[in-house]
Amino acid sequence: MNHTEVGRRGEEIARAFLKRQGYRLLEVNVRGRFGEIDIVARKGKCHMFVEVRTRTGDDYGTPEESITRQKRDRMVACALDYVARHPELHDAAWRIDVVAVELDGEGRQTRVELIESAVPLD
């Protein structure tokens, strides 16, 4: 699998996983001024902006370890920009989560985990 295929497979797995966990997916692959939000979801009163990080067996480190400082700031920027453009979210509680997906060499899922508030907002 090439890089793009790995990413796409990871996002499929992440979406299915979140739905199983009772999250309602509002939008996927939202492009904005600061980059792309993989998934916008909601559970109860809380909205989440989700970044999917996918790693295969040959990569070093865990998916969540691969998020740089700049990437974190950009995720906050993306979320803020999204909220600014959606008045119905102005008073919503929101957080930025990561879904970590790990695949083996054949593209089979070996791990999927939701890390709530992976990018802390306080």
Place this chain on the structure above:
Amino acid sequence: MLLRSEGSWPVAGVDEAGRGALAGPVVAGAVVADWALAAPWHGEVRDSKQLTARQRERLYDLIMDGALAVGTGVVDSTEIDRIGIAAASRRAMYEALAALSVEPRYVLIDWFTLPHLRTRQEGVPGGDARCLSIAAASIVAKVTRDRLMNDLDQREPGYGFAAHKGYGTAAHLFCLRERGVSPVHRLTFRPVRLVAGGLL
């Protein structure tokens, strides 16, 4: 909800406003009302999410006139920074309930419950649309907070608090970027620091 028959009356609905804002207080409203005498405006209350500020003002007056008791709780941005927004929003709700002149025997809250409440309670999913008392509490909270934000706009002019009420609109983000933070911004909220610091 047929709570009256179970000896759970009076019922209070509770909701909060301002949780998602970048500045200003979080405000909670609590409403005890007898909705049995149906009035045409009750239906409007139920759509509290879709209301304009003017419609909310009108319904606010009707609620204040018609309710048995109304309470509000306000926790300011300094306290939000000290204890966190989740705890601050719970505190506002406790205060709103404590301010009621009629003690409820049952409390309905939008989505969640209050861990230290002695009264019997229930977290109602989507409660602001499904339950009149919660919807009314939501209107009380919003209008009370809007008025406080109008006052803050006088005290801290230049941010447009009267227009956006401290929410993260494009105009607010612009002012925050240009002017930096005011004393009523929530400094522990990372997005505020990032925008004010020119990072976004």
